Amino acid sequence: MTKISKIAVLTSGGDAPGMNAAIRAVTRTAIYNNLEVIGIREGYRGMIENLYTPHDVSDIIQRGGTILKTARCMEFKTSEGRQIAYNNLKAIGVNGVIVIGGDGTFTGARIFNEEFDIPLIGIPGTIDNDLYGTDYTIGYDTALNTVVEAVDKIRDTASAHNRMFFIEVMGAEAGFIALRSGIATGAEAIIIPEVDDEVEKLNKLLESGRRQKASNIVIVAEGDKEGGAYKLANTIKEHYPNYDIRITVLGHVQRGGSPSAFDRVTASRLGYAAVEALLDDQKSTMVGIQNNEIALVPFRKAVKLHKSVDRNLLEIAEILSI
């Protein structure tokens, strides 16, 4: 194994609050260990197009987005693209890379590490929290708090008018944001891709007429089988014309903002652990958090295995919304 002497860090896929805190932790830990460190801009595209930057990590721990910018890069999915990226890294003497992102990022990293000898270590950064092998991904906590703040405001106006709101939250394939924000805001129903009979339950609640003269909040994960908040709300409107219904799609507001204390600390721990993992000759591995301890999870597992929603939380949500 080559002794690690110069590392690169990049962010890829959807940005998440706390990515800057992770970049800072990686950079400072690298410097502490006498490693050279460079930033690669715009994710894997930067590896292919030589977009390097010496980055200053002062004054970024509190900022949302990512100072290194991010991208979803199609070229890295081709072997030609990855070969160019490898040649470029070799040419500037980089012998270890830390990638911060979600499952798309780690899929690319896993393939790269099967083909080439530069070790890659991943830090989970996505608001979706849908990565197997880590209890939390960077950005999830902040996004949850953003959703809760928005839904609380909607609840005020919903109560004033006795209205029912369908609120769509992010989570293309997973209901983690929907489930926790639903519990935290006392939602009457939570519709997520992982559960099949939630719409049935909502129908039962509406049929009973119990909630007609009150506010109702239905949180819908964008990736739900029903086709999102608009589609579901329209179906419900047809069947229950007595309910006064409105729809809000929270959208990208969920991805921005200053990271919460929890995300800053998680990002700092994971950034530090990622550099340590490189120094310990690890590769093709994600650093995660399991039961509040750092865990090393092979990319193969992190991207292939499915993270399940907490059944206990589902039960709590159901009981508390009667």
Ligand code: F6P
């Ligand atoms: O970051 C993950 C995610 O927020 C998903 O929940 C969402 O579907 C997607 O990104 C949106 O991505 P984009 O900004 O590329 O439209």
